[in-house]
Amino acid sequence: MCNMGHFHTHGFGYLVDAPEIRALIEETERLRRTIPSDADRVDALRPAFAKLLAANGWLPDSCARPDEQSRMGGGIAQYALYRADDGSLCLFSLVVPAAAATPVHDHLAWGIVGIYRGRQNETIYERRDDGSDPTRADLEVTTQRTLGAGEFYTLLPPAEDIHYVQTVSEEPSISIHLLANDTACVWRHKFDPASGAVVPFRSGYSNAPCPPEARPQ
Numbered sequence: 001m002c003n004m005g006h007f008h009t010h011g012f013g014y015l016v017d018a019p020e021i022r023a024l025i026e027e028t029e030r031l032r033r034t035i036p037s038d039a040d041r042v043d044a045l046r047p048a049f050a051k052l053l054a055a056n057g058w059l060p061d062s063c064a065r066p067d068e069q070s071r072m073g074g075g076i077a078q079y080a081l082y083r084a085d086d087g088s089l090c091l092f093s094l095v096v097p098a099a100a101a102t103p104v105h106d107h108l109a110w111g112i113v114g115i116y117r118g119r120q121n122e123t124i125y126e127r128r129d130d131g132s133d134p135t136r137a138d139l140e141v142t143t144q145r146t147l148g149a150g151e152f153y154t155l156l157p158p159a160e161d162i163h164y165v166q167t168v169s170e171e172p173s174i175s176i177h178l179l180a181n182d183t184a185c186v187w188r189h190k191f192d193p194a195s196g197a198v199v200p201f202r203s204g205y206s207n208a209p210c211p212p213e214a215r216p217q
């Protein structure tokens with residue numbers, strides 16, 4: 001489960017085994033077999049994802065609390081709920097304490113993200129450079145919006161893949177992420193829009209270890 005310091009035996013599969021989670025993962029796998037286009041597939045996933053967001057009782061309290069030890073800082077916790085053995089899919093909860101904000105980051109996979117509890121402001125950036133320098137990015141804000149419980153958005157990189165979120169509710173926000181990679185364990189990127197700096201970023205889960213992997217150069 002999600003208790004700090006007590007990693008699941010090997011950290012893959014259903015770390016939280018609830019029928020509501022199994023229903024979404026099984027539907028995702030079914031749509032993967034039947035819909036080749038990422039855009040069409042995430043669209044087809046909307047009803048199943050909305051159903052999970054609307055359901056109560058499936059997210060343990062231990063996966064819904066901040067983590068002061070997290071690598072993301074600010075008490076921001078990322079709890080794996082399901083991880084495919086081959087790293088091709090994951091479901092996780094992201095807990096962002098009141099007023100805390102994530103770094104500006106990317107995801108590098110298609111997926112769906114929705115708010116389960118609380119409210120978040122989301123700021124989305126677009127790259128204005130050609131991406132040829134891995135250490136620099138020229139970013140411009142394209143969208144700012146506020147999302148509340150039950151609202152969700154799709155991710156289809158590279159479009160709208162760089163963003164940060166900040167909790168604007170008095171209680172921590174909890175968002176649920178279904179993404180086609182092992183998001184917290186892959187090397188992604190953290191951006192500083194003011195200076196243009198890009199650094200490799202692996203957020204890590206609060207309740208599961210990442211496989212050892214060399215930091216990219």
Ligand SMILES: [Fe+2]
Binds near residue numbers: 105163
């Ligand atoms: Fe994100």
